[in-house]
Amino acid sequence: MYEKNKDSSKVELLAPAKNFMAIKASGPFSNAIYFGINNFNMRMNADNFPIESLPKIAEMCHNPKDPSFKKRKAYLTTNIVIYEDEIAELEEVIQASKDAGIDAVIVHDIAAIQLAKKIGIPFHISTQCNVSNSESAKFYEELGAERIILARECSLKQIKKITKKMKKAQIEAFIHGAMCSSISGRCYLSQTLSGSQKQSANRGKCTQPCRREWKLIAPDSHEFIYDGQRIFNSRDLCMINYIPELIQSGIKSFKIEGRMRHPHYVETVSRVYREAIDSYYNGEFEKKLKKEKWITQLKRVYNRGFTTGFYFQQATIKDSQLNSPANVSHFRYIEMGRILTYHPTGVAKIELFNGTLKIGDKLIVMSTDGNYETYFNQKIKDIRVNGKDVEFTGRATKEKPIIITISVDHPVNGKKIDAIYKFTDETYSKPKKGGKKRKTSYKLS
Known part of the structure; x- marks a missing residue:
């Protein structure tokens, strides 16, 4: 059984927000939120916020009206590749973030780092930077980064070694949500197939070709190795059963992926992980793990099936969702x-x-x-x-x-x-004997 943790510095739970409803949805559970402005983030197809919303976002997080909500930090994502004609606008966004009281910006491009330092706002290094070792992490730490979001390809053993070698910068890692089949999301497949930078994953406009069916044919025999299967379609990361191991590794922020997800998804995932984190610090994790059925609750909201990603071993074909491109929940x-x-x-x-x-x-x-x-x-x-x-x-x-x-x-x-x-799940239709589907109670609007 895991002992009650004596460290007074508890791990941060970081929730995604695509709109104001999502900010409220995680209010009682998360310690911080991350969000995107209309430009400069890796989820350009999400709702995102106009720059004028920055003061309201900061106010909602720092001074919540609902007494059940936590006072939270707010982080702005600016983690795409930046081109020359965008630097002035990016500087305007980062300056507006500081003026509004946003707590930090999440950056990838060196230009964004330079502007954050110039303006004087804390910055976190995005997972897009593919930081996979302590030397890379220390490089960004020396640049002034307060936090490093590690590459998703890092194992738990590697993360432990990295956290021990950090002097000031905190380590953040993803614990739940969609996974990219490319290294730290730095994928060029969408751009290559579309023939346009406007559909580039590195510009926040991925068309997700990895979710489609693919045929892999042996060049010598012309036989199908994979015939119409979704071999690149990763299952979603889910680490709910391993909260003690994650906390004990030295990770300081647990990040939930999902800036394109429904507010109810954000609420459910944030609530479940909050319960798991608190139960660890209270010395009740194993007891609550069996009683609360957290994994069952997570399976009800959007998911492609679950995997532990790279935390314990290299991903294999078993970590791909071959049968469905999207949601496998019946709800x-x-x-x-x-x-x-x-x-x-x-x-x-x-x-x-x-x-x-x-x-x-x-x-x-x-x-x-x-x-x-x-x-x-x-x-x-x-x-x-x-x-x-x-x-x-x-x-x-x-x-x-x-x-x-x-x-x-x-x-x-x-x-x-x-x-x-x-x-x-009352609208879910599944084949009965004879191939007929049961009638549904509601019509989908």
Whole structure:
């Protein structure tokens, strides 16, 4: 059994954020968030934030309104390859980050490092730099980096050796989320196949050809070695069962990948890893690992199947997801209706247009627009239809919606800006005997 850790300096849990809802989603669980501005980050297809949002992001993290939220740090990603005509704009972004109170910038290009030093904002070295040994880490440490995000190809044994040789800089490592089949994500396959830098992974615009089916043919016999399989399609990293080993390796920040993921994904993964980390420091990890079924909870949200990556051994074909290019979870987000109006007494008027609701149902309430920040879980406590209390509603459709009112625990936006969702596997269809699929309870919107 793992002993209670006596180190007062606990590991940081770092959560991704593609919009304001995702920032709120990890509020009670993460110690820090990382996000991207419209340009200069490795997830250009995510929602991302305009530069004008920087003060609000810092305020949400440093001075949360919700008492259940932690005070958190905010890190801006600027980790793409920078070209000459972009330097002035990058300097503007980094300067605006410092002025807004952003805690650090995550950098890859030497130009970004130089600008961060010039402006005087802390900087972290991106995994894109492929730091795989202590000499490389010390080089960036001497440049002034406060943190090094190691290459994903490092083993746990290698990480332990690197952390012991660092003087000031902290070590950060990914613990959960999507994996790239190329070295530290520095892939040129998307750019090569598209014939354009506009589709380059190193510019944040990867088209993910590694997720597709490929045929590998032996040149001598012309026989198929792989016939239409996703041999480059990595499973997702998941280290939930190895939190003690990770903490004891000297890693100071646990990073969750997912700046293109749903806020509920961010909430679920952050919550599960928070529980695991806290249970380690409380000396209860093994007990909680069996009881809480963390891996089951993680399998419900988006995943391609799980792997431990390179932490314990070199990746093999078993670490690839050959059967599916994307999500293998049976759970989906079903939009049930839109909020029409909200009364300050805590009552929301809703246009229900998809399926039925009953008292006790669990909903996700969130905005349909990333510029808004509504996000919370709501258990239905009451339902009113035509002014009468009911236990459940009739079946609503887009052609025949039902207007209902329910009590909500937090303020919401009307005018159909906010919506209610169910997170359920009831829509999942699987073949029965005879090849027929079962009927579904809801229609996907």
